[in-house]
Amino acid sequence: MTGLLERFLSTADRLAALPALHWNGCDLTYSELRTEMERQMLLLEGIPAGAPVCIAAHKNPSTLGLVFACLELERPFLLLAPTLAAATFEQVSARSGCAHIIDAGAGTVRTQRADFPKIPDDVRFMLATSGSTGLPKVVPIRQGAVDRFIEWAANVFDIRPARTVLNLAPLNFDLCFLDVWTTLAYGGRVVLADPDQAAKGSYLLDLVHRFDVHVIQGVPMFFTLMAAAGEEGRFHAVDHIMFTGDAITELTVYATMRLFPNSRLHNIYGCTETNDSFMYEVDRTAVAYPLPIGAPLPGVNAVVMSDDGAVVDGAGTGELLIAGPYLTPGYLDPSRNTGRFTEIRGTTYFRSGDLVQRDEARTIRLIGRSDFQVKVRGVAINTAEVETVLGDHPLVRAAAVVALPDPLTGRTLTAVVQRQRGSSLSSFALKKHCAQNLPKSAIPTLLYVTDEQLPLTSTGKINRRQAIEDCTPNVERRVS
Amino acid sequence: MNNIETVRNFVIEEFLPGTNPAELGVEDDLLNSGVLDSLGLLKMIAWIESTFDVPIGDTDLDPDNFSSLAAIDGFITSARQGAPTV
Numbered sequence: 001m002t003g004l005l006e007r008f009l010s011t012a013d014r015l016a017a018l019p020a021l022h023w024n025g026c027d028l029t030y031s032e033l034r035t036e037m038e039r040q041m042l043l044l045e046g047i048p049a050g051a052p053v054c055i056a057a058h059k060n061p062s063t064l065g066l067v068f069a070c071l072e073l074e075r076p077f078l079l080l081a082p083t084l085a086a087a088t089f090e091q092v093s094a095r096s097g098c099a100h101i102i103d104a105g106a107g108t109v110r111t112q113r114a115d116f117p118k119i120p121d122d123v124r125f126m127l128a129t130s131g132s133t134g135l136p137k138v139v140p141i142r143q144g145a146v147d148r149f150i151e152w153a154a155n156v157f158d159i160r161p162a163r164t165v166l167n168l169a170p171l172n173f174d175l176c177f178l179d180v181w182t183t184l185a186y187g188g189r190v191v192l193a194d195p196d197q198a199a200k201g202s203y204l205l206d207l208v209h210r211f212d213v214h215v216i217q218g219v220p221m222f223f224t225l226m227a228a229a230g231e232e233g234r235f236h237a238v239d240h241i242m243f244t245g246d247a248i249t250e251l252t253v254y255a256t257m258r259l260f261p262n263s264r265l266h267n268i269y270g271c272t273e274t275n276d277s278f279m280y281e282v283d284r285t286a287v288a289y290p291l292p293i294g295a296p297l298p299g300v301n302a303v304v305m306s307d308d309g310a311v312v313d314g315a316g317t318g319e320l321l322i323a324g325p326y327l328t329p330g331y332l333d334p335s336r337n338t339g340r341f342t343e344i345r346g347t348t349y350f351r352s353g354d355l356v357q358r359d360e361a362r363t364i365r366l367i368g369r370s371d372f373q374v375k376v377r378g379v380a381i382n383t384a385e386v387e388t389v390l391g392d393h394p395l396v397r398a399a400a401v402v403a404l405p406d407p408l409t410g411r412t413l414t415a416v417v418q419r420q421r422g423s424s425l426s427s428f429a430l431k432k433h434c435a436q437n438l439p440k441s442a443i444p445t446l447l448y449v450t451d452e453q454l455p456l457t458s459t460g461k462i463n464r465r466q467a468i469e470d471c472t473p474n475v476e477r478r479v480s
Numbered sequence: 481m482n483n484i485e486t487v488r489n490f491v492i493e494e495f496l497p498g499t500n501p502a503e504l505g506v507e508d509d510l511l512n513s514g515v516l517d518s519l520g521l522l523k524m525i526a527w528i529e530s531t532f533d534v535p536i537g538d539t540d541l542d543p544d545n546f547s548s549l550a551a552i553d554g555f556i557t558s559a560r561q562g563a564p565t566v
Contacts, residue, residue, distance in 0.1 A: 197541055199518045409519060426499035428515065435514040443514035449498050 003147035005071040007185040009034065011161075018161055019189045021061060022211060028061050033184070036065030037072065040104055044069055047100050047109075052076040052119060052126070054093035054101045057172035059192055062104035064171075064180070071143075076119050078126040078138060079172045083440050088135065092128055096138045096332055120329045127174055127272050130379045130439060138332040139272050145326045149275055150182040152297065157215050157240045161187035164211050168193050168204070168218040169378075174272045175244060179217050198222070201229025208235050215240045216260075217268075219378030220248035221409050227255030228408075236262050243291070244268040244276075245378030246410050247366070250289045257284060269293035269366070273340075273350045275326035277302065278364060292365045293356075300324035303344060304358050305351075311344060312358070319370050320356045321349035374403040376411050379441040383413075386444065389437045390417055395425040398454045400464040401444060415444035416467045418454050425449060448472065483532070483553045490527060491549070495520055506549040521546060528552065534559040 002010075008030075011018065016031035028036070040062065047053060055066055057079045070077040078096045080089060082103075090112060093101055099114040119126075124143045128136035157178075159165060165183045167190050169175035183190040191211045197203045204226050207213065213235075216222075220243050238260040243253075248267070256265065265284070270276035280294025296302045301323040304312040312318050321342065327350060330337045340351050355368045372384035383401040390399035398418040403411035419425040427447040434443040448471040455466040484506055492501050495515050510516045516524060524546060529536050534556060545555040 195518075196543055197538065199522050200538075200541070203538060424500070426503055427496045428499040428503055428513075431496070431514040435512060440514065440517065443517070445517060445520065447497075 003143060004150055004181055004185045005068065007150075007187075008068060011185075011187045015161060015187060018187060020184060021064070021189060022191045023059070023061055024192075024194055026061070030187070033061065033065060033068070036061055037068040040066040040069040041072065043102060043104070043107065043109060044073060044075065047075075049073075050075060051099065052078060052097045054078045054080055054096070054098035056080060056082045056089075056101060056103045057170060058082050058103065058105050059171050059195055060105045062107075064184070066102060066104035071124055074124075076123050076126060076140070078128070080128055081170060081172045081439070083170075084136075085436065085439065088439070092136055092138065095135070096126060117332050119332065123329075126332065127172060129272050130381065130441065136439075137336050139328045140330075140332050141275070141326075141328055145275065145328075146177060146181070148299075148325045149177055150185050153178045153182040153276075154186040157182075157242075159183050159186045159188045159215065163188040163215065164191060164213045165189070165215040165217075166191050166193065166204075166207060166211075166213045168198055168216070168222050170195060173378075174270065174275055175217060177275060178242070179215070199225065201225035201227070205230045205233060205235070208238065209233075212237045214238060215242075217242035217244060219243075219245040219410075220252055221246075221377050223256045224249070224252045224408055224410075227252060227259055230259050233259065235260050238263045241265045242268050244270070246375045248291060249407070249410070250287070253282065253287055253289065253291065257282075267291040267293060271322070271350065271352055273328045274300075274322045274324070274352070277322045277324065277326070280363075290365060292363045294363060296322075296324070300326075301347060301349070302364070303349060304356060304364075305344075315358055315360050317355065317357045317367065320352045320354045320364070322352060323347045323349045374411060374413075376403055376413050376441065377409055381413065381442045386413070386415065386434075386438065386442055389434060390415060390430065392437070393425070393430065393433050395420045395423045396430075398462060400454055400462050400467040402464050402468055404446075404468065412446060413442070413444045414446040414448075414468055414472070416448045416450060416454065416471045419449050419451060421451050446472070483556050484549050486531065487528075487549055487552050490531075491515065491524075494523065494527075504549070506553075508548055510549075511543055511547050516546070524552075528556065532556050532560070 012030040012034040018030045020030045020033045021028050055077050078098055094112055094114045097114050097117050101110040122142045123140040125141045127139050159182050165179050165188055167179040180190050191207050241263045265282035267280040268276050269278040277300050278293040280292045303321040304318040305321055306312050306318040342349055353370050355370055356364045357367050358364050372382050373380050386401045387399045390396055396417055401415045404414045406412040427449050430447055455463040457463045488501055492499050546552055
């Protein structure tokens with residue numbers, strides 16, 4: 001099978017002057033990106049053949065070159081968020097067997113002691129789940145799965161030379177298989193949005209306008225931001241929009257349709273473990289809201305499993321289980337597979353933890369979670385784990401964490417903490433405590449401290465909704 | 481009230497409710513300590529623009545300009561003088 005690397009190299013050979021990417025005022029052709037790859041291969045010299053390396057996933061052309069260099073040298077690599085707490089970054093990379101941590105942009109290689117986990121054959125890309133506490137789980141992905149996926153994506157979203165795709169996600173997100181890697185495999189141009197500016201709708205629209213972007217994939221928040229910034233504007237070149245990673249508000253669906261009048265809109269569902277698995281195309285003439293996640297992608301097997309573990313065959317509700325051509329062979333640390341992968345009728349499925357409803361027409365809708373997981377700006381966060389971290393502070397008696405609906409971001413992570421009476425524990429001290437023990441995305445944006453006992457439910461558990469309402473009278477009505 | 485006090489009060493009110501203002505030092509890191517996330521940063525920038533009447537262009541959006549009370553104070557001072565800030 002012709003894969004990502006072969007396709008990229010072939011484009012660089014045949015169409016050397018074709019634009020490959022734009023990044024912060026700088027344009028690279030396919031030939032220049034290949035030169036960057038060759039430059040990065042020098043950085044890998046001297047590292048034992050086949051040993052995995054950890055790539056600090058700063059967004060820049062050098063990091064992309066390093067990924068291609070690893071593919072060329074058949075070396076597995078872990079793309080890890082540079083925003084992780086330093087201790088977590090080191091621990092995750094060390095346990096994944098990465099004795100070398102590379103910052104491609106800076107041209108630096110750091111070494112550390114590392115374990116020797118067994119990495120399945122044919123694995124190149126390794127990504128980490130967000131893991132709001134404890135260690136993020138490392139998800140190895142077979143190159144065959146990547147190659148199958150990019151072939152699907154290029155075909156469906158018409159990604160090829162003379163087409164431009166906007167990349168909004170950080171490079172360590174699985175979303176990049178579509179907007180970055182499919183594009184570079186199939187000769188398109190990818191415009192990398194600068195993460196430092198990506199929260200500014202006017203900046204994003206300027207990129208869309210200046211580079212005649214055709215395809216945009218992003219978490220709903222980006223579309224909300226662009227819609228707010230582009231009230232009067234219309235961007236006619238955009239023909240495919242993909243919402244992913246989170247539920248989207250009805251307002252944003254309509255605003256996005258207006259902003260990009262010639263676009264087809266797709267709602268995509270996937271997990272790091274499964275890559276994209278479901279897709280639903282919005283009917284512009286009759287928007288069904290909430291948007292369904294639709295039907296499985298070609299080759300994807302999905303099962304709805306009821307509470308008692310039985311497979312729901314027709315209409316019904318239950319947890320969504322996914323198998324198929326893009327599924328990971330399991331976490332790098334096999335001890336973490338327990339409860340997350342299960343075999344049904346001879347096929348291994350990933351348990352998504354998402355509760356879904358399937359109707360008579362076999363269309364699937366998300367209805368919630370089977371655990372404490374919430375999505376905040378596309379990142380999965382376990383609120384129970386954030387509560388545990390808050391509770392670990394010596395002056396904390398109890399903590400409640402919920403994701404409150406927010407008109408801009410979709411959800412805001414909000415915490416109420418009962419401190420030890422007489423202590424002067426502040427929200428500042430607690431944010432610093434969280435920053436030391438949680439990834440940034442899991443630090444509650446709003447954090448209230450109280451001396452009062454948090455309200456309890458009839459069964460003696462903390463009544464989270466009530467606790468939040470008591471502390472936040474001004475947002476009371478937003479609690480759903 | 482000088483700039484630092486004005487900014488400190490805003491940060492406490494918006495992002496650190498209930499915190500004693502004296503607890504937030506001028507050099508304390510606002511970004512790595514989780515006080516400001518990316519959207520908090522934008523909110524802060526919009527507030528600085530309107531409160532201090534300084535236009536903030538895209539090139540000023542370097543997070544380093546807003547990483548502490550002292551950095552913000554420095555940014556406001558130089559922006560008012562029209563000096564380059566990056």
